[in-house]
Amino acid sequence: MARTSRLSGLRSLAPHERRAAIAAELGIEPGDLGAFLDGGIDLEQADRMVEHAIGTIGIPVGVATNFVIDGREILVPMATEEPSVIAAASNVARMARPLGGFTTTTTGPIMQAQVQLLDVADVHAARARILEREAEVLELANAQDPRLVEHGGGARRVDVRIVEGERRVHLVVHLVVDVRDAMGANAVNTMAEATAPLLASIAQGRHLLRILTNKADLRLARARVAIRAEDIGGPQVVADMLEAGALAHDDPYRAATHNKGIMNGVTAVVLATGNDTRAVEAGAHAHAARDGRYRSLSTWERDADGNLAATLELPMPVGLVGGATRSHPAAQAAVRMTEVTTADELARIVVAVGLAQNVGAVRALSAEGIQRGHMGLHARNVAVSAGAAGDEVDALAARIVAAGAVRADVAERELAELRAGR
Numbered sequence: 089m090a091r092t093s094r095l096s097g098l099r100s101l102a103p104h105e106r107r108a109a110i111a112a113e114l115g116i117e118p119g120d121l122g123a124f125l126d127g128g129i130d131l132e133q134a135d136r137m138v139e140h141a142i143g144t145i146g147i148p149v150g151v152a153t154n155f156v157i158d159g160r161e162i163l164v165p166m167a168t169e170e171p172s173v174i175a176a177a178s179n180v181a182r183m184a185r186p187l188g189g190f191t192t193t194t195t196g197p198i199m200q201a202q203v204q205l206l207d208v209a210d211v212h213a214a215r216a217r218i219l220e221r222e223a224e225v226l227e228l229a230n231a232q233d234p235r236l237v238e239h240g241g242g243a244r245r246v247d248v249r250i251v252e253g254e255r256r257v258h259l260v261v262h263l264v265v266d267v268r269d270a271m272g273a274n275a276v277n278t279m280a281e282a283t284a285p286l287l288a289s290i291a292q293g294r295h296l297l298r299i300l301t302n303k304a305d306l307r308l309a310r311a312r313v314a315i316r317a318e319d320i321g322g323p324q325v326v327a328d329m330l331e332a333g334a335l336a337h338d339d340p341y342r343a344a345t346h347n348k349g350i351m352n353g354v355t356a357v358v359l360a361t362g363n364d365t366r367a368v369e370a371g372a373h374a375h376a377a378r379d380g381r382y383r384s385l386s387t388w389e390r391d392a393d394g395n396l397a398a399t400l401e402l403p404m405p406v407g408l409v410g411g412a413t414r415s416h417p418a419a420q421a422a423v424r425m426t427e428v429t430t431a432d433e434l435a436r437i438v439v440a441v442g443l444a445q446n447v448g449a450v451r452a453l454s455a456e457g458i459q460r461g462h463m464g465l466h467a468r469n470v471a472v473s474a475g476a477a478g479d480e481v482d483a484l485a486a487r488i489v490a491a492g493a494v495r496a497d498v499a500e501r502e503l504a505e506l507r508a509g510r
């Protein structure tokens with residue numbers, strides 16, 4: 089475990105000094121974080137990863153500080169192009185420390201593959217016939233992945249769903265698989281393809297789609313945090329945050345933005361660790377609409393002591409084996425930083441960071457507004473876009489923040505004045 093994640097003042101260090109400070113907390117060498125220096129992969133490796141590769145695109149990786157998750161001090165790698173995300177997560181993690189930080193639970197690494205069956209005359213009887221032969225189906229599925237079974241995973245159950253659609257009734261078989269430390273898509277897809285002919289023959293029909301569902305609602309991760317009112321801006325800020333949370337529950341227009349704030353944190357950790365951002369995002373938004381209406385993924389309350397009590401639950405299909413996580417040196421360094429040894433532990437960190445991010449954004453919206461903190465940090469991007477270089481960047485950013493106008497036209501004018509010595 090990191091000695092502490094409470095690294096105040098990291099912002100004033102140079103990147104190499106930050107790497108040294110983080111390595112010291114983790115008891116590793118700064119060189120162990122060296123993969124972040126050049127993005128971790130060269131063109132040769134990129135060419136092996138995707139088709140028609142022509143290069144790579146750099147995304148900054150930063151470290152969210154101050155996190156205590158289930159009693160453990162965690163330094164969290166985050167890959168994001170957006171300013172103020174890492175600052176906001178670190179800020180809320182700091183506020184959460186007096187009451188013990190974040191507490192998480194998970195439902196275990198259970199993924200599901202769907203096999204669509206067509207041309208079945210008697211869907212109800214077919215369902216019964218498939219369930220009668222569940223053991224045979226599971227045995228065939230598990231024969232596809234002895235390594236997963238060796239690691240304690242494997243196909244656990246068969247569910248058969250009769251989906252009443254607008255134009256027809258669908259017969260869909262779910263293979264419910266414990267994928268242990270894998271994200272699991274390839275693992276369950278292989279099982280679905282192998283068992284589909286057997287399922288079709290039992291149903292006396294034919295199979296069509298054989299693929300994982302990204303509505304990974306058997307693989308949930310949950311986080312909870314309590315923050316004292318005085319640590320988050322006072323009782324009025326807490327009251328206003330509850331109003332903001334209520335609107336996000338009721339209004340899909342607000343819910344989409346509220347959830348985007350959550351995904352600022354979630355996607356950044358998922359990307360840094362080489363996991364599949366689209367799978368996590370698809371699962372999250374499906375979960376947000378699980379009662380038929382798109383709602384916020386988090387809940388906001390005031391506890392008996394007047395503290396803000398926030399929770400977040402979402403599907404979290406992330407892995408430590410397979411995908412890019414194993415093969416990408418920067419993803420490996422990111423996993424090392426988190427010190428997790430199971431996919432379940434990684435899922436807990438991701439959901440805690442999502443909740444911190446959500447609280448951070450809504451706190452700012454309920455207090456001073458988003459522009460002060462966010463645009464203050466975005467000012468450096470605006471300065472670079474206006475043509476500032478080297479030392480000019482920070483100087484120009486400071487000028488446009490002081491002018492209260494973090495805009496391209498103001499930045500260009502101020503840059504001209506800066507260069508003219510005014």
Ligand SMILES: CC(C)(COP(=O)([O-])OP(=O)([O-])OC[C@H]1O[C@@H](n2cnc3c(N)ncnc32)[C@H](O)[C@@H]1OP(=O)([O-])[O-])[C@@H](O)C(=O)NCCC(=O)NCCSC(=O)C[C@@](C)(O)CC(=O)[O-]
Pocket residue numbers: 095096097098099153154170171172173174175176177178179180182345346347348349350352445448449450452453458460461462465
């Ligand atoms: C940016 C802050 C945190 C400043 O807030 P502040 O109160 O000025 O911060 P501070 O300078 O007093 O520092 C407090 C702590 O915050 C962290 N911190 C503070 N600044 C930095 C920094 N530069 N670099 C690294 N860490 C920083 C750091 O942990 C620091 O502790 P320390 O290290 O000093 O002991 C605050 O204004 C904030 O949280 N703003 C919200 C930012 C945000 O949510 N950005 C996301 C982008 S907007 C969006 O996409 C989503 C949205 C908003 O639409 C979602 C929604 O609507 O729900």
Ligand SMILES: NC(=O)C1=CN([C@@H]2O[C@H](COP(=O)(O)OP(=O)(O)OC[C@H]3O[C@@H](n4cnc5c(N)ncnc54)[C@H](O)[C@@H]3O)[C@@H](O)[C@H]2O)C=CC1
Pocket residue numbers: 233235236239241267268269270271272273274275276277300301302364367407409410411412
């Ligand atoms: N709809 C979707 O989300 C889809 C996603 N994908 C992609 O699939 C990839 C992930 O698939 P995976 O099956 O996770 O990858 P994978 O097939 O590369 O690795 C999983 C395999 O690793 C082995 N293994 C070794 N140690 C293990 C352990 N401790 N726990 C579990 N398995 C262990 C098992 O044989 C297991 O089947 C991602 O790259 C994702 O982008 C692919 C198709 C569809």
